[in-house]
Amino acid sequence: MNISKNSRAEMAGIFFILPNLITFTVFVIFPAISGFYLAFTDYSMLRTQSNFIGLENFKTIFSDFSSSSFLRSMLRTFVFTAIFVPVSFFFSLFLSVITTSETVKGKNFLRTLFYWPWILSPVIVALSWKWFLDIDAGFLNIMLEKIGMQPKRWLLEPNLAFFWVTVVNIWYVAGYFMVMFNAALTSIPQEVYDAASIDGANKWQRFWSITFPLLRPTSILVLVLSMIMAIRSFELVYVFTKGGPGNTTMFMVQKVYEVGFQDYKLGLAAAMSVVMFFVLLGLTLIQFRYMRQEE
Amino acid sequence: MKKTFFVVLLINIVLIFSAFVVGKDITFATFIDGPDLPVFQKQVAAYEKETGKDVELLVIPYADWKMKMIMMLQGGTPPDVARETDVVYLQDYALDLNPFIKQYTGMEPMEWLDTVTVYKSWFKTYSLEAGMIPAIPYTTDVFALFYNKELFRKAGIEVPTNGVWTIDQWYDAMLKLKQSGVRYPLVWDRSPSRFSWLLYTYGGGYWDETGTKIILDSKESVEAMEFFLKIHDENLVPQAVWISGDAPLKYFQNGLSAMYLSGTWMLPTFVEQLDFEWGAIPMPVKRERYTYSGGKLIVPLTEEGIELAFYLTNKENLAEISSALFLLPDRADMTEVTYENKMVQEANVVAMNDLLNTSPAAKKRQDFDWYNLKTAPVIQGNVSAITNMVVSVLTHEKTPEEAMKNLADQIRKEAGLQ
Amino acid sequence: MKKKHIVILINILVYIFALLYVLPIIWTIISSFRLEKDLFAYPPKLISEFTLKNYAKVIQTTDMLTYFKNSVIVTVSSTIITIIISLMAGYALAKIKFKSKNFFFTLFLSTLMIPLQVIMISIYFVLARIGWINTYWGLIIPPAATPTGVFLATQYIKSSIPTEVIESAKIDGANELKIFWRIIVPLCQPVIAALAVLSFTWRWNDYIWPLLVVSSPKYMTVQLGLALFSGEHTVQWGSLLAMTTLSMIPVMIVFLAFQKYFVEGITMGSIK
Numbered sequence A: 001m002n003i004s005k006n007s008r009a010e011m012a013g014i015f016f017i018l019p020n021l022i023t024f025t026v027f028v029i030f031p032a033i034s035g036f037y038l039a040f041t042d043y044s045m046l047r048t049q050s051n052f053i054g055l056e057n058f059k060t061i062f063s064d065f066s067s068s069s070f071l072r073s074m075l076r077t078f079v080f081t082a083i084f085v086p087v088s089f090f091f092s093l094f095l096s097v098i099t100t101s102e103t104v105k106g107k108n109f110l111r112t113l114f115y116w117p118w119i120l121s122p123v124i125v126a127l128s129w130k131w132f133l134d135i136d137a138g139f140l141n142i143m144l145e146k147i148g149m150q151p152k153r154w155l156l157e158p159n160l161a162f163f164w165v166t167v168v169n170i171w172y173v174a175g176y177f178m179v180m181f182n183a184a185l186t187s188i189p190q191e192v193y194d195a196a197s198i199d200g201a202n203k204w205q206r207f208w209s210i211t212f213p214l215l216r217p218t219s220i221l222v223l224v225l226s227m228i229m230a231i232r233s234f235e236l237v238y239v240f241t242k243g244g245p246g247n248t249t250m251f252m253v254q255k256v257y258e259v260g261f262q263d264y265k266l267g268l269a270a271a272m273s274v275v276m277f278f279v280l281l282g283l284t285l286i287q288f289r290y291m292r293q294e295e
Numbered sequence B: 001m002k003k004t005f006f007v008v009l010l011i012n013i014v015l016i017f018s019a020f021v022v023g024k025d026i027t028f029a030t031f032i033d034g035p036d037l038p039v040f041q042k043q044v045a046a047y048e049k050e051t052g053k054d055v056e057l058l059v060i061p062y063a064d065w066k067m068k069m070i071m072m073l074q075g076g077t078p079p080d081v082a083r084e085t086d087v088v089y090l091q092d093y094a095l096d097l098n099p100f101i102k103q104y105t106g107m108e109p110m111e112w113l114d115t116v117t118v119y120k121s122w123f124k125t126y127s128l129e130a131g132m133i134p135a136i137p138y139t140t141d142v143f144a145l146f147y148n149k150e151l152f153r154k155a156g157i158e159v160p161t162n163g164v165w166t167i168d169q170w171y172d173a174m175l176k177l178k179q180s181g182v183r184y185p186l187v188w189d190r191s192p193s194r195f196s197w198l199l200y201t202y203g204g205g206y207w208d209e210t211g212t213k214i215i216l217d218s219k220e221s222v223e224a225m226e227f228f229l230k231i232h233d234e235n236l237v238p239q240a241v242w243i244s245g246d247a248p249l250k251y252f253q254n255g256l257s258a259m260y261l262s263g264t265w266m267l268p269t270f271v272e273q274l275d276f277e278w279g280a281i282p283m284p285v286k287r288e289r290y291t292y293s294g295g296k297l298i299v300p301l302t303e304e305g306i307e308l309a310f311y312l313t314n315k316e317n318l319a320e321i322s323s324a325l326f327l328l329p330d331r332a333d334m335t336e337v338t339y340e341n342k343m344v345q346e347a348n349v350v351a352m353n354d355l356l357n358t359s360p361a362a363k364k365r366q367d368f369d370w371y372n373l374k375t376a377p378v379i380q381g382n383v384s385a386i387t388n389m390v391v392s393v394l395t396h397e398k399t400p401e402e403a404m405k406n407l408a409d410q411i412r413k414e415a416g417l418q
Numbered sequence C: 001m002k003k004k005h006i007v008i009l010i011n012i013l014v015y016i017f018a019l020l021y022v023l024p025i026i027w028t029i030i031s032s033f034r035l036e037k038d039l040f041a042y043p044p045k046l047i048s049e050f051t052l053k054n055y056a057k058v059i060q061t062t063d064m065l066t067y068f069k070n071s072v073i074v075t076v077s078s079t080i081i082t083i084i085i086s087l088m089a090g091y092a093l094a095k096i097k098f099k100s101k102n103f104f105f106t107l108f109l110s111t112l113m114i115p116l117q118v119i120m121i122s123i124y125f126v127l128a129r130i131g132w133i134n135t136y137w138g139l140i141i142p143p144a145a146t147p148t149g150v151f152l153a154t155q156y157i158k159s160s161i162p163t164e165v166i167e168s169a170k171i172d173g174a175n176e177l178k179i180f181w182r183i184i185v186p187l188c189q190p191v192i193a194a195l196a197v198l199s200f201t202w203r204w205n206d207y208i209w210p211l212l213v214v215s216s217p218k219y220m221t222v223q224l225g226l227a228l229f230s231g232e233h234t235v236q237w238g239s240l241l242a243m244t245t246l247s248m249i250p251v252m253i254v255f256l257a258f259q260k261y262f263v264e265g266i267t268m269g270s271i272k
Helices: A002-040 A056-062 A070-100 A107-119 A122-132 A139-146 A158-185 A190-198 A203-214 A216-232 A235-241 A252-261 A266-294 B002-018 B037-051 B062-074 B098-105 B109-116 B121-130 B149-155 B167-179 B192-201 B219-233 B239-244 B249-253 B264-273 B303-312 B315-325 B342-356 B360-370 B376-380 B383-394 B400-415 C002-021 C023-032 C053-061 C064-095 C101-112 C116-129 C136-144 C147-160 C163-171 C176-187 C189-205 C208-213 C222-227 C237-261
Strands: B026-030 B055-059 B081-084 B136-148 B184-188 B257-263 B278-281 B293-300
Touching: A002 A056, A002 A266, A002 C064, A002 C101, A002 C116, A002 C136, A002 C176, A056 A070, A056 A266, A070 A107, A070 A158, A070 A216, A070 A252, A070 A266, A107 A158, A107 C002, A107 C189, A107 C237, A122 A139, A122 A158, A122 A235, A122 C023, A122 C222, A158 A216, A158 A235, A158 C147, A158 C189, A203 A216, A216 A266, A216 C147, A235 A252, A252 A266, A252 B062, A252 C116, A266 C101, A266 C116, B026 B037, B026 B303, B037 B055, B037 B303, B037 B315, B062 C116, B062 C208, B081 B303, B098 B109, B098 B303, B109 B121, B121 B360, B136 B149, B136 B264, B136 B303, B136 B315, B136 B342, B149 B167, B149 B257, B167 B184, B167 B219, B167 B257, B184 B239, B184 B249, B192 B219, B192 B257, B192 B360, B192 B383, B219 B383, B219 B400, B239 B383, B249 B257, B249 B264, B257 B264, B264 B315, B264 B342, B278 B342, B293 B303, B303 B315, B360 B376, B376 B383, B376 B400, B383 B400, C002 C023, C023 C237, C053 C237, C064 C101, C064 C136, C064 C147, C064 C176, C064 C189, C064 C222, C064 C237, C101 C147, C116 C136, C116 C208, C136 C189, C136 C208, C147 C189, C163 C176, C176 C189, C189 C222, C189 C237, C208 C222, C222 C237
Parallel strands: B026 B055, B026 B081, B184 B257
Antiparallel strands: B081 B293, B136 B257, B136 B278, B136 B293
């Protein structure tokens, strides 16, 4: 009896994940594996033959620490991620609280406003902000001049550029995570709140000791997703600063892209992708383990 | 909710099936580079009528052109014909057109080769070395230094009519323009080849005239870079273009800049969008006079595409596309080109003159750098490194000597020269 | 009285914040109604002539209607598929106890870690082999499988649907499929709404995937059409802004339409 119950569960489980499984296998996993072997060759579109070169590509990657190197771009990506994840988490939580709060009127309208950036394609977001921050004709500098301050070279100074890249990325995704938090917040039954206010807890206490813990699954999801997003970020930043000034906003994926499609060094690009994949996998597993420990 | 769900699903299925198209016979891939699409559509339709074949026009955004081409080639589904700017990276995929030339053009291969390489001498060398003819030269465009006549008048500057400016004279003009109130006298395209122009005119470059040594860190090359750095530091050129990839046209278009270092491919855009009088200045000279002519080629990538390729490059169609885009057709028997638009004609004459007077030594180096089968790949494979090098100097991360020596060493290593 | 004032103050602050928040977008929309040369005028002008010229240009010179039609087809179809298969997978990963559950969960997670740019060439190869290049199939089906959708559904089902409901249904003799349709799906309204909105947005804004699959103007989506306005050295700002503004509208409509289903206080009354 036991055996057939388990195998029935197994069959059911597989059945329900089958559509996703097949699609992922065909369109992600299989291509990833077949591209994997390229990492061990010196394949380049500019050469007529490619040779197996073992770990040469990886040696090249790990021996280069110049500012345009893969390792440095990885470092920058980590710094960006370390800031992006917590800030976007709390900021989108904040937006969610505002848009589900009883005090605030016209919540639907507000939700739409905050979600608006996410509706735009990354390219449009980048172009709009570039323009907003344009040194000569951008809204921000115009206003600064009007109030008598010096216009700033927003995207030409490394620290400022990095700052804005982070801000714009957070601005872009906050609405997305807000929607997730909203779905979770609105599914907490009213009885829970009623019970707490009877006990005399005020709003702030109620939030942190009752609501927040109940948001745990969504919080985990948001943290994991935002970390993965940060590590993978490319399109927006590329259009926004092209990695500049210099290389100060060049993140990992941009480096891989340039090596593969501008320098045609597909073997080296594949090797970089392999490194990136394992880094990401490692980080995510660490994150999961940490979460599980907290439980 | 369930009901709407199914209704929507049904509508979708109907829409999908109503749009089913039978597979086309021949594909022609291109990117938009001015008002060329209507011309292609017209010529393709005429071809379809004449031959009864079906042609599908594939349009790919310029920024993703190389990427999409690489994908299609690697994936085994190349377009039958492509309008390309570069053949070096296609060397494994291009066909040899030698056997087909007599059939489609009535000329002997060598005669034909001479005819079509009137502006693309590198192509002749390339084909002879490779022992095959990989493409059909199509149109040529030339670097040009455009200027805003009204702003120049305001600053009281006269452009050279019978000679050329030296780099120093050009610099002085920039200072004068700045004094007269122009925000950024010059705006410069963010492109390795536009930058390389400066190297060549200073007597520098990447490979030397013999194609055996790298001269990227030579005295002359470094001097060129120092000049580039100087005009950026002094805000004579907007730093946002090279440092953060700002699109250059907007500066020239609205009078923020008085000069624009770009090329004749911009002419259709100028005609459509500029509302002031503009012209072209002969490219300034340091040690050697140099300008760069690049352009397009039609590359058939499958046997089915060969007929269409020759069709698009026959005299009639070539004339049509050239006059629509203000480009030079790649044929020796079509070099007498005049345009109705006065400003276009003037600019064209200046650019052609520059081309005729380019120093052979500089041209040799250029060919080794970008076109030679043996020496070009290492430069082409470092295009993003070149841009990075320039940007690192402009942001003062490295000195010109440092940055150029680093890249020169890297190129030497890759080329096996150490 | 004091409380009323605080409420008003909070609302004012929130609204000021919200309006500042979307300022860059408003700037984009306003700019789409100005002439290109006014946009870049120097000295810069904040206000200039109102014009519909950009919109006229977009409608007249581009295949905009085709792009919109394609985007709608692809987005709606893909969203429907996403909702169904994400809920299915979510149910399995959240509630069904099967041995390989963790393995598949990690597998799905790992697919998120491979950025598209990195495996593009291999994917194209696969697409070409199965003949999905320049087809709706290629545009709709692969992106419909989204790990994020699966996780969202998993987390929601895990936390909001108590196992007792399922257990009691099983005791009554229901099989997994019945449980899924009759119990799980109806209880998933908030996550269905969230998935609908999110998936619609993702598919509508997809650029790299359509670029991979499609080069024929017949199948191009709005985002691809937008990209055609940007050359290497020029950006046709006027047209770009107009088309951007237009392309925002469908997603806004969808978002507003599904707002109702984010109702507060959805009770989990089915336990009782």
